[in-house]
Amino acid sequence: MKQPKKLSGQMLVRLLLLTVVLIAAICTPLGFQHKGLPEVKALAMKEQAAGGTATHKVNFAAPAPQKLEPVHTSAIGSAGASAALAASQTKKAETLQENQKEVQGKTVYLTFDDGPSPHTDQVLEILREEEVTATFFVLGEQAKRYPEKIRRIVDGGHALGNHTYNHDYDALYDSFGQFWKQVKATEEVLREITGTRTALVRAPGGTYGHFDKTYFNLLEQGGYKVFDWNVDSGDSKRKGVPANEIVANVKNAKLQDQVIVLMHDGGGHEQTVKALPEIIHYYKKLGYEFRTLSAEQKPVQFSLDPQVGKKKNRPAPSAEWIASNVVPNAALFEPELPLTVEAGGLQTRLAPGEYELRDGQYVAPVRMVMERLGAEVYWSEATQSAFINWGDAYIVADTRRGVLTAVRPDGTYAEWEVTFERKAQALWIPLRPLLEALGHPIVGVVSTAGERRVSAI
Missing domain, CATH: 3.30.457.10 (Copper amine oxidase-like, N-terminal domain)
Incomplete structure (x- = not known):
């Protein structure tokens, strides 16, 4: 002013x-x-x-x-x-409990990061043939480049998640403001394509070693649900990880009732496409049900790295910035x-x-x-x-x-x-x-x- x-x-x-x-x-x-x-x-x-x-x-x-x-x-x-707010929180807790009851039993959530890319169409075709659903954590710059692939994801009954705009570690983990800016940019790209917003967020590289309490708290306050994973397919550990190694990583992972599998459909992941059918068959034989992630379920998150605050000298967002940007944002995902x-x-x-x-x-x-x-x-x-x-x-x-x-x-x-x-x-x-x-x-x-x-x- x-x-x-x-x-x-x-x-x-x-x-x-x-x-x-x-x-x-x-x-x-x-x-x-x-x-x-x-x-x-x-x-x-x-x-x-x-x-x-x-x-x-x-x-x-x-x-x-x-x-x-x-x-x-x-x-x-x-x-x-305060009473009304407490009632709202109670209602959300009841919804969460109901959702958790629904997913009791063995459930697997296939997730794909870094897309969309030309490989996304191949992944979607396999999912269609196997009659299973998945969650795609997409990059804003890729969604803007391939809007038709975003529409195919939604049309196929799959879920969209926010994987930031460009996956730039240096910018994303320099300050929370930069991370927030990229989340909002991708959110707007997806809204322009699909007409809706997604509250699902996945941090590039996962939250461990990258997120401090500020990241977790402010994203939750802003209405987002941050999801990590508990099964890593290992398809991005190095360039050109072969399909048989990707399958072996999945099969060697500890079995749990709720499994979130990390895979990638970005460029250069043709071996993931090749491994996908066998991974699906593996969980089907074990009696798992395939579902998409939801903002109503309790997210899987890595523990907080106690050293991250010491490693990164990040500027703290001001109370005024939080009040103007984060607090009202939660209303976007409410009824x-x-x-x-x-x-x-x-x-x-x-x-x-x-x-x-x-x-x-x-x-x-x-x-x-x-x-x-x-x-x-x-x-x-x-x-x-x-x-x-x-x-x-x-x-x-x-x-x-x-x-x-x-x-x-x-x-x-x-x-x-x-x-x-x-x-x-x-x-x-x-x-x-x-x-x-x-x-x-x-x-x-x-x-x-x-x-x-x-x-x-």
Whole structure:
């Protein structure tokens, strides 16, 4: 955010006059009455009575206004929210227990890392012929290169997992921020291809010697499930490991009720393809059931390397970064819930579909949210800007510049760089900079059993 600048009296007068002229001349009223600009209100009503002008061709339809509910901001994070959160955690625990009951017995999870590649099609054909399913932990750069193979994986009834974007050890294990960035990049690639996200993550090289407590804790807090393995086929220990050695590694592994087998379908793993049928036959003869990994089951994870913290001098993510990126991310993998927005002693509730979570921020149509909170909003088609007046706060959302400007009562102003989106004839704005510009910064973001909630002062 740029530092506030002091306007001279003459400049302030010019700015206010210019704003009034622009609004009176070209702004589209968006279904409300502006208390401070009666002339604009009269002009809008006159234009609408005459059948509308060019400024009214854009239909910014929004749901009917909801009744505003006063709230007590001192109750944020109260026992009620804690109880709801506890109920949510209890429900998740019950789901986990039910899932564990379902997979009791001998179950094998075939997993393939580093794809997709030309070998992926061969693997998929073998799985189809053997009528078994598997989980593919894919690289973002490879998924972007072979989107049709990602679709075939999904169409075949298999599961997708996130194996980071480019498998670069130096970057991934230099800091958690770098690892998170690659996970999110791959997640978006897969979402663009399949329309869904995956909460399954596998660390390149496994977690041992790479993950510290920060990696484990923040990924879990962000809604991800990290899976290692308990059977290593050894197909990546060196280049060109022969098929008979891969099969022998699997057969020599300790038998367990729940087996997760590590294999690879990236480039250069044609011997894995050759070994796969015999590996499948081996587990079939032992009576194992083949399944795909699920975010609802307890993950297999390596123990924490006590020396990893000493070996790697990693910068710790700030509390602000965690609150902005990690905390709200978990909502991406939760059931669709309404979002309650409370600010200035008022609150409104957005139904699923009336908001989205993007890059760790809640985004919603500005007119819908602000009108429900009692604000006044105008749209200027000529300047491609929205004008918002809420109490003493006045802001301008300039979509051409990608800037949100707040004009303070004392003559100062502040700007935020914001990514705007026009969708379904509505202007969508991230709630965090919007509320901050209006003088109500967000102080809490929580997700409970029944809702998601954004609390601002």
